[in-house]
Amino acid sequence: MRTRTTLALVVAAALVALTACGSTVSPAAQRAAAARSAGSGLGASGSDQNLDASGSGDAGAGTDAIGSTGAGATNSGTSRTATSLRTGTGQATSGGGAQTGPIQIGIVRTGVSNAAAFGASLGNSVSESDVDDALVAAFNDQGGIAGRKIVPVYADTDTGSTSWDADFEAACAKFTQDNKVVAVLGYVFNHDDAFEGCLAKRNVPHLSTTFNVPDAEVMKQYPLLIPLSTPRIERRSLAKVDGAIATGVLTKASKIGVLYDSCPGTERAWTKVTEPYMKSKGLNVVKTAEIACARGSGDAGAAAGQAGNIVLQFRSAGVDAMMFNAVSEGPPVLIFASAAEAQSWHPKYVVSSLANAAVLAGQIPPAQAANLHGYGWMPAQDVNPPQWPGTNATQQRCINMLKAKGVLLKAATDYLYAFNLCDAMFVYELALKATRGNTTGPGVVAAIEALGSSYTAALLLDGKATFSRTQHDAPVVARYFAWDGGCSCYTYRPTVVPIPS
CATH class of the missing domain: 3.40.50.2300 (Response regulator)
Structure with a gap:
């Protein structure tokens, strides 16, 4: 009954x-x-993966000013819109030459102002901000993401807020109105329909490491949402x-x-x-x-x-x-x-x-x-x-990039901060390499779908992740x-x- x-x-x-x-x-x-x-890592060396050790992207000539980045936007001041398309084989291709210049990337930060009231402790030895700033700096030291320097745009949310919806509404306004981010990368503590709808309306892809992933029917409404860490x-x-x-x-x-x-x-x-x-x-x-x-x-x-x-x-x-x-x-x-x-x-x-x-x-x-x-x-x-299983190449790359900027990971929370953002940045890097720096949302997503099972994830068991046109949520085992x-x-x-x- x-x-x-x-x-x-x-x-x-x-x-x-x-x-x-x-x-x-x-x-x-x-x-x-x-x-x-x-030591410098989590354990014994694990599986290899398809990223180069340096983390540098494809070098691009010139330094464009940051421009609008929605669907149909032109990223290099060219008169032609360079839009990535799906081919008949499901691969992503780039129309036009390589896109260069700095890009604004949105990153959501999560506050827990009410944690102390409940006797809760994060147990971290570094802050989320430490990790975010260090990874951005490390990428920029190596030429940016696929040759495009990162200009980070941070938006704050807080579990102690009386309205999480209001926090996410303000975050999207900061990303899309006050600034023109080309993508939002990393962790958010809650799935917010209005936030995802706001990004989708402006063709901004969201490579998310949230743990709150709804069902297939909801996911259909957000074709530019890529859940990297959690299945539907x-x-x-x-x-x-x-x-x-x-x-x-x-x-x-x-x-x-x-x-x-x-x-x-x-x-x-x-x-x-x-x-x-x-x-x-x-x-x-x-x-x-x-x-x-x-x-x-x-x-x-x-x-x-x-x-x-x-x-x-x-x-x-x-x-x-x-x-x-x-x-x-x-x-x-x-x-x-x-x-x-x-x-x-x-x-x-x-x-x-x-x-x-x-x-x-x-x-x-x-x-x-x-x-x-x-x-x-x-x-x-x-x-x-x-x-934990032994360290894979993606995890080690992430650890090394942070170490180069003076951020040493110790507690489990430190590693979660790092791997949440590294997975999002590394997958986005592969997408921009495929699109030759073009940040148009549908083209970026097509490039991620074309990765199939080639990416070794930092967050996932045995690094196993799979993307396709019908499945954006990556975990498979x-x-x-x-x-x-x-x-x-x-x-x-x-x-x-x-x-x-």
Whole structure:
């Protein structure tokens, strides 16, 4: 039997940023990361990738003034619009000569002014600004991105804001009205429809490392949005189901409770994709609950006391396994696990990288932590630094560029700051090389689609990423992680799970 209970988001906005976005680091993880970073990298050398070691782009002659950059814009003062087009083979081609001159790049910064009120700590040894400024400077030292010097335009958002929508509205105005950015690169803590719509209207591509990625129907509205770090909600939900079945965490005898939110695309992904899929596998969902989609700090925390009631309903229905079909998993797990422990209820939890299990290990009751089973694609979210895979060439390039500017990465959060922006900048660099410096949005996206599986990602498991005309969200594989009593932490296990297309 399916029932629904609506619950206002049961976690403070600080936790949305710190846990859902993978910024918080437990004290144990901080110590481990500091010890591990005594060297210049994360570990043993991993796979190679297709970027040159220097990071320099194609050299261009001259230094253009920064001009308008929307669809049909001319970037070098030429009389002809140089627009990248898709060919019949799906490859990106450039019309006209190489484009040169400086370009404005938009970067969103995330404040967590309300973190201290909740006793939360980022655990970082460098700031987001340190990383952003250093990477921009390092690229410019090497000639810019594909020979085009970067002029950064920073916009600020804050999880402590009463209206996240207002923050993102101001950010887009700064990017597109006060300035004329050619692209927005890197992390944003929330998917904001108005923000993405504003960028799309002006043909500004957004290479995003957000962890909040909606469903395919929402993504169709934003053809210039490229989620580099997280699969769409229906893809990651199916990966969790497949992984849980493969590892025996979920069986036909399981009584499953599902928590989902009202954020864009979530309920549709549940009712049209995930729920029917679970039924087709013979799984028994006996209870569901819906949480509201937070739009500001005021939406969080007020109804935290209702978590106990939800737990009571799930427990009364005989639920023995919980799955989170939501844009955020860490905060709900944190709150519900504590409420469950208070009622001596110990269900299994089926989660993904969005749970940030590396942090939860030190913040939820041990008996609850031992029941969490994850299927993740971001090592920095899933396991503590000592369990991370070896450093790949993309990661090492990122680390070296920062080191050259005096920024040394130590804590897990430092690496997340770095890899979030490096992946976006490196992919954009490859796109501009393909378009010969042309920044027109559709051409840039076509060039990224043409990369296929050739790019080795800094953020993703084994560096595996795939782009195509029908799939902009890059992750393609997840790995099972579970509790290890020996270290009181989560560790990866052998089972690897493809993330459905």
